[in-house]
Amino acid sequence: MKLTEALAWRYAVKAFSPREVEAETLRGILEATRMSASAYGLQPYRMLVIQAPEVRRQLLEHSYGQDKVLHSSHLVVFAAHTALGTDAVDHYIQRAAASRNVPVSELDAYAQQIQGALARMSAAELVAWTKNQAYLALGNFLTAAALARVDTCPMEGFDAAGYDRVLGLSQQQLTTAVICPVGYRHADDPHAGYPKVRKPFGEMVAELGQ
Ligand SMILES: Cc1cc2nc3c(=O)[nH]c(=O)nc-3n(C[C@H](O)[C@H](O)[C@H](O)COP(=O)(O)O)c2cc1C
Secondary structure: OOHHHHHHHOOEOOOEOOOOOOHHHHHHHHHHHHOOOOHHHOOOEEEEEEOOHHHHHHHHOOOOOOHHHOOOOEEEEEEEEOOOOHHHHHHHHHHHHHHHOOOHHHHHHHHHHHHHHHHOOOHHHHHHHHHHHHHHHHHHHHHHHHHOOOEEOOEOOOOHHHHHHHHOOHHHOEEEEEEEEEEOEOOOOHHHHOOOOOOOHHHHOOOOOO
């Protein structure tokens, strides 16, 4: 399926069928998402894949009644880091040096640049910034799923503090950024037939200096 066809096919599913997404298919979507770009390459978030109904039932209490968090094949929680210490940068630099087969010392200046940028952020700015990276991953997740003909519903309609409590995220210096139930659309979901609502191309794209 072509990319634009996949993007036209996908929509924010309101009702999922009971059909499960195969582990291999979901793995492929998560693999594609793992390739997402991120600022400095730090990938400051995690993707938590939740299937257990008892956990999802607890999360439903913090989802403003949106029961697709329970009635879908899987729930993916994009959790952003709330703190990034020198160790996070050190790990990244070590990984980069190993991947590129260069000594760590060659990346010293880059490491300093990253540390400096992080140090200049307030705690609130840092979380806003790590959440931005998680949203970029969410975009790729939606597209990768659509290409695999797997349905999704990106969701901001939840209480992050409640999710963090249920999932024990604060202790791990993580917070819920955005969530995404995954599965297959229910045959009775009326939203499946709704036409796409999008701004016209000319309203969205400005070609300057032509
Ligand atoms: C960041 C984000 C948060 C969203 N939150 C919700 C939500 O909580 N519940 C919901 O049903 N849809 C949610 N949506 C779906 C949007 O309403 C939907 O993507 C938009 O109306 C465009 O329609 P389409 O995705 O079906 O093409 C969200 C979408 C995004 C990208």
